[in-house]
Amino acid sequence: MNVFGNHFKVSIFGESHGPWVGITIDGCPAGIPMAADTLLPLLQRRRAGAAGTTPRAEADEPVFASGLFNGHTTGAPLTVLFANSNTRSADYDALKNMPRPGHADFVLAQKFSGFNDYRGGGHSSGRLTVALVAAGAIAMQVLKGVTITATVTEAGGSADVATAVAKAVQEQDSIGGIVTCRVLGVPAGLGDPFFHSLESTIAHLVFSIPAIKGIEFGEGFHAARMTGSTHNDAIVGADGTTATNHAGGINGGISNGNEIYFRVAVKPTSSTPQMQHTLNVATGQVEEFAVKGRHDLCIALRVPPVVEAVTAIALADHWLMSGYDLR
């Protein structure tokens, strides 16, 4: 199931080392100004280059295959393609029999009886986040007056992210991090308690991003240690403004008009330069090996634009579904 959404329906395709990755969006309203340029800022933020990120450099130039005419969306499906050019498949051939720990190599081979494209993780590659980001950049055009901002607020256990990354580079071991996302401008009324609470759909999509292992809204896990009288946010304005915002802008699964915020846990990428052990499925022996290929030491650094993108996708779907209630 590679399709998500009810009204703003996103379909994703492609592999790390295949010819194209891309996305089709069905249900995007007509008449929205759109061009390749619309997507570039978010795509640019996702691209590699900083310390601790992979040297694989793709042009990431979005090609609109359909749905665009005279600089506007037409109401027909929008398909955006990205060519894969900078692939070095040979890096992966040696690992065919050595499923990398933490990666999906083993489970994909199980699930698809060995027919999966194992090069670079195939369809399960971080490469596909370029398509997620494109879809998110389009979704943002649907959301009038909404701003979504995600930042890395912790890396390797420290709020001093730059130092933590420098340490990771020095020690040549990958590190995890925390990404915090804040959303302003969402009107009250988006979400459904059963089964499509705002937390449900945002979490659903956030867990589609590789390396994510946790999400919490508002006080989140800390709320489990609070009392009702300290956690409750008193409603003080006719527009739903609350005196505090422990709930993170969501009550009963529905946006309440206050800032929405949530935190996301990013694990250390499994492709650490350190020596590791795994089963050689050909020999049946556990062997030591080193991951080759080009990878990120702190994948969390590249997660913010992807979190922003999937948040926009979730909100755009709710937004369009709520059309008859909201306007």
Add this chain to the structure above:
Amino acid sequence: MNVFGNHFKVSIFGESHGPWVGITIDGCPAGIPMAADTLLPLLQRRRAGAAGTTPRAEADEPVFASGLFNGHTTGAPLTVLFANSNTRSADYDALKNMPRPGHADFVLAQKFSGFNDYRGGGHSSGRLTVALVAAGAIAMQVLKGVTITATVTEAGGSADVATAVAKAVQEQDSIGGIVTCRVLGVPAGLGDPFFHSLESTIAHLVFSIPAIKGIEFGEGFHAARMTGSTHNDAIVGADGTTATNHAGGINGGISNGNEIYFRVAVKPTSSTPQMQHTLNVATGQVEEFAVKGRHDLCIALRVPPVVEAVTAIALADHWLMSGYDLR
């Protein structure tokens, strides 16, 4: 959107103070032994009675409206109804103009232009978890060889749950908690990275349970502070067995055959006996008020069977969708 699932499709309906709450399951295979008795153990675990839980007592007797014949599922939709009898709507009439903090009163009125049934939270009531539990108990019959166990592992910030609840009763303030869920017997191969990772669908449904504000799989937020070399689980068996299980049994969004585990943050229920403040929408003034009605001081105590239920629903859907790959 009150429907979830692709192959095991669950539709939920009902309100806290309406005549019936219930669930329809479409896509349950034929020939599964089933009776009201099949549901009773999980329903019983959900029922009220312990210290810190609401005195509202419903019979919770499941009525199969359809889909059952000669003690087996027929392949047609299964509908299970629960009568609401023990309702005291008068408790809520006074609060019509006083949206309770932390509850969905305000957002529901916004979303549905005031037409929502506001009595006891209406459709957004914890009462509907009886329907979730029924659906989960049915889902468990689909999952051969799988055991799902959720327990309260922390309440009010303490692992000594009984003491924490006694303190809450004494202080008359609601408290939150942590529920941990462990799943054994799930074969490798369930889940899809885009957009239906196992984390995605479990989180989606867990966030449909009232009062949940966070979820983490495996090491979760703690993984954000680990390095790749310590977090990676070395594969040591041909069946995918790993030496450690920091990933919580899921790689790349797909089950890897090891134990699946995750932790859920439950906020303190908003209906604390303490005095609170909220806007009187009739007068425009922020006023002090006390929640009436019958409520739980530690709602986390009642969450485990619901978490088990929604986990079973998520897994049953993946299970049936994977039919062609898995068997």
Add this chain to the structure above:
Amino acid sequence: MNVFGNHFKVSIFGESHGPWVGITIDGCPAGIPMAADTLLPLLQRRRAGAAGTTPRAEADEPVFASGLFNGHTTGAPLTVLFANSNTRSADYDALKNMPRPGHADFVLAQKFSGFNDYRGGGHSSGRLTVALVAAGAIAMQVLKGVTITATVTEAGGSADVATAVAKAVQEQDSIGGIVTCRVLGVPAGLGDPFFHSLESTIAHLVFSIPAIKGIEFGEGFHAARMTGSTHNDAIVGADGTTATNHAGGINGGISNGNEIYFRVAVKPTSSTPQMQHTLNVATGQVEEFAVKGRHDLCIALRVPPVVEAVTAIALADHWLMSGYDLR
């Protein structure tokens, strides 16, 4: 798959001889005036009584299990239940080994490995049209300014329907018929060429009605014998009014603002009083037998309100999906 629709999502359940049949509608907007009375006129038209129709008489009293409050829809799922009281299951027990020709007895036993409820067709019974009609009556409340009118325009090959039915009663053999449906007030713009043309969704639901074997829109099969110059409808008004309406109000799968009309072929009900032959699956012999039970000689007579109902469901779904384009 017993669920239909994207925005106005209908879920159906129940069996001919089970305790309840019913329908849940998810996505019905809040604030629509609604009561059991709203459904009665269409339900009444569906009920038995006329010559050539079954003597099975059910009260057909709709019970709203959820979604209704103070005489309006609440935005939560609407569930409507109908009790089955007037069932005579013994009529069917003798036929357990004798799959009735033309009925679904044989295929259901195959599909569900014999676990299907075979009494009266089980879930595949015409009894479930009571639920379709309830859903349609609700859908009609969503469609402002739309009128849907279906009539029997042919029975037993004759436009003189009364005479044809009298002849069928006299000859004690069931007959087929044609139902014509006309829809006024649908604005231009409903429908999607791929894959949800207006013809696609109406046909989809019409073929859910038992005994339907054909559908044609506008000139339909006759169009296959026309030329482009005679078939084309010249556009003569800025609102899309055409000089002729050979297309039946639909171009390229999308409503064009003119009257929508289509014709539906209803087969003679398989439960004819005439002697028939079928396989006795217990003996392996083809045997002569007579259908018992209470049935319709001209089921087409009861089809119009059901056709109106499913047409309303299809249109309501398109209507709500088109929200952002249409209003």
Add this chain to the structure above:
Amino acid sequence: MNVFGNHFKVSIFGESHGPWVGITIDGCPAGIPMAADTLLPLLQRRRAGAAGTTPRAEADEPVFASGLFNGHTTGAPLTVLFANSNTRSADYDALKNMPRPGHADFVLAQKFSGFNDYRGGGHSSGRLTVALVAAGAIAMQVLKGVTITATVTEAGGSADVATAVAKAVQEQDSIGGIVTCRVLGVPAGLGDPFFHSLESTIAHLVFSIPAIKGIEFGEGFHAARMTGSTHNDAIVGADGTTATNHAGGINGGISNGNEIYFRVAVKPTSSTPQMQHTLNVATGQVEEFAVKGRHDLCIALRVPPVVEAVTAIALADHWLMSGYDLR
């Protein structure tokens, strides 16, 4: 909504004069031998060239963007692209203000507030049937032992198709036709009475093909003139074989193991060379005009491979959904 299917999910995109048209299939099992060559025979049958068909010639070379590895499907989404090269947009620019009768020009402009790509019908073009055919050719690989054969059995009201087409060419007016489709090898048990009868889903997709205005299964409209005793198909074999097959291989919406057959009405294409009238939306006057562009005089000739394709898509979706029942 440009997505169809539950388990074999097809997403279509592209326009007549855009850069690419294509299809993404989500849910295709892994391990099916597949290559561009697999699609060529059906694509070749769809291509132009015969008398009465358009001279627009596209290479129609399928490009697999994803989902293929080492000559087999991988279980990841399959995307197939077709480049549009042979476009002559200038043909259409003059008609921007002249919505062509019988085409979707007017309704698309209404639906999408004028933002639709009007060149050659945009997304509503027959050009997109190349994508349908590709999807169908893939679906056929899922259906083991099934053969689907559609043929033109009538054109311009005559069974002598060649003569009818020659006459149409001579008279320079488009003609309609009938396409008959027969399917062998479908096991009993595919389909669901509510709401996904086999007739429902086949009809749904068939009405996605441009120019289709009617469909009938088995005796279809003729059944409306038969009696129950003559229409009923006596079951004579333990495998469900019937003595006759008036039902067209489907009972109660479910395949019964006999040959499935249905007939489809194709209207004369609206782009007849004859002079026509339509509204000039710029002047408000009804004006005479002639359609330019390259078109088919008997579009029915090109419909058979498209009918086969969509039939395969419908069957593949039922096939995979029925996995747990059927095998």
